[in-house]
Amino acid sequence: MTVKLSSAALGEIAHTAAVPAYDPIMLTPGILHFGVGNFHRAHQAVYLDDLFNKGHGLDWAIVGAGVMPSDALMRERLAAQDFLTTVVEQDMNKTAARVTAPMIDIIAPDDTDKIIAALADPRIRIVSMTITEGGYFIDASGAFNPGHPAIFQDGQNPDRPKTVFGLIVAGLKRRRAAGIPPFTIMSCDNIPGNGEVTENAVVGLAALSDPAFAQWIADNVAFPNSMVDRITPATGQREIDFLRDTFGIEDNWPVFCEEFKQWVMEDDFPAGRPPLEEVGVQFVPDVAPYEHMKIRILNGGHAAIAYPAALLDIHFVHEAMEHPLIRAFLEKLEKEEIIPIVPPVPDTDLNQYYDLIERRFSNPKIGDTIPRLAQDGSNRQPKFILPSTADRLREGKDIVGLSLVSALWCRYFEGTSDSGRQIVFNDTSADKLHAAAKEARDNPSAFLVFEEIFGEVAGSELFRQRFSHALKTLWAEGTARTLELYLQDALVK
Known part of the structure; x- marks a missing residue:
């Protein structure tokens, strides 16, 4: 017997899953969040749910807001279940489900007036966002791009904004006119200095x-x-089927995630904040060391294994980690080229942190996929991989492994795996990358013309040499043999 998720069904659901210890009716809004996707519901919303379960911070409930067409579907599905979400946490040795209820509404993406009115509501003291790395309108150097068509459009029509940042500006303007103090703006995306990047976009x-x-x-x-x-x-x-069959819960859009979670923030909230330190959030004077560690080692690691796995027709991340060549490639790359240039992190051993990452990637219960890691590379490579390349080049260090990562990305964008299977791209720049990757088979430098992606790295003769040799080897020898050569220190021309 199954139960459809709703507020009325929580009593019955409590037999198989944890349910809120608080009454959602008692919540009042304090946060407006842009980008109600899986990560937000597995992360920020879970921390707030933990806090509300302690009976604290009940005036910090979430109002979601969307700007993308896909956000309308999210609103429709969550509204049908009273904005509740089932979060399934999967560790190596256990699987547990919980229903979370910190969200009290989602505003549809086409309801601009309602979003701006919510932003002007004095109860909203934090505006947060998970809009992916590509949503910040920045180039390879991290600078805001005011010439982007969407930004230009909002600049010309500030009263009818379409972007997240245009909406935020309109909301702040209305607050100032009404004498309401401004809200704090909090990015929860994987971008170095995400607060500064967000400030550059809004200002x-x-x-x-x-x-x-x-x-x-x-x-x-x-x-x-x-x-x-x-x-x-x-x-x-x-x-969806697993949740129904295992826990008897019918959820229109459940979230599955690992048990591990982490949130480190600078404590700069003039309008107030929920006491999240009570549920494990770290408040520190400077987030930068933690950002560098996570973005370079974890996100960079994901980017590194995505493309060799895709070229070898591997679908799941844990299966990639079971492949001896990919696992060894990741370890060598991290320990020889990435970790040595990550600045020290307070009370953290970076090699132990990598060991934790390796275990997390290997978790077979998560079901994370290579296509998810491979998507949006034109935004992820400049943030997760190429900064490490640039730092090593500045220090006069070699970049054999990092250049191979870039070459694997190029080889992937040719469009077929080593077996000839067609690759389905998910990238806003897919057409131009595909065309350049095909040309690069004979002329590797054709893939390095995208200044907005490669930036200063493309001007390095050493990088161009290493990239060219790695790409030619991938075409001549195949992915597996190229990885073997790298592991044998034999991928240097």
Whole structure:
């Protein structure tokens, strides 16, 4: 017998899953969140659920808001179950389900007036976001791009914004006009200095239509940096069926994730914040060391294994880690080229951190997929891989493994795996990358023309040499043999 998820069914669901210890009716809004996806519901929402279960911070409930067409489907499915979410945490040795209830509404992406009104609501004291790395309109150097068509459009039409940042600017302007203190803006995306990056986007967009107001934002609005971490795969029918068959819960969009989670933040919240330190959030003076560690070692590790796995027709991440060549490739790359240039992190052994990452990647219960890791490489490579390459080049160090990662990405974008299987791309720049990758088979430098991706790295003669040799070897020898050569220190021309 199964039970459809709803507030009325929580009593029955409590027989198989943990349910909120608080009454969602008692919650009032304090946070407006852009980007209600799986990661947000497995991370920030879970921390708030933990806090509410202690009876604390009940005036910090979440109101979701969307700007993408896909957000409308999320709203429809969650509204049908009273905005509840079943979170299934899967460790190597256990699987547990819990229903979370910190979200009280989601505003549809086409309801601009309602979103701006919510942003102007004095009860909203934090605006947070998980809009993916590609949603910040930045180039390979990390600089805000005011010439992006979507930003230009919002700059010309500040009263009818379409982007997250345009909406935030409109909400802040309305608050200032009404004498309401500004909210704090908190990015929860995997970008180094995500607070500064968000500030550059908000202030930069405001300056296109009202430079004086842009300066007011810079002087009065807080943008704390944060580091977030929890492996959260996409939800498919497999996950929906598993939840129904194992726990008897019918959830329109459950979230599956690992047991591990981490959240490190700078404590800069002039308008107040929930006492999240009570549920494990670390508040630190400087997030940068934690960001570097996570983005370079974990996110960089994901990016490193995605493309050799895809070229070898491997679907799941744990299966990639079971492949001896891929596992050894990742370890050698991390310990010889990535970890040595990651700055020290307080009370953290970076090699032990990598060992933890290796175990997390190997968790077979998560069901994380290679296609998820491989998507959006044009935004992820400049943030997760190429900064390590650039740092090593500045220090005069070799980049054999990191160049191989870039070459694997190029080889992937040719469009077929080593067996000839067609690869399905998921990248906003897929067409131009595919065309360049095909040309690069005979002329490797054709793939390095994208300054917005490769930046200064493309100008390095050593990188171009290492990239070219790795790509030619991939085509001549195949992925497995190329990995073997790298592991034997024989991939140097």
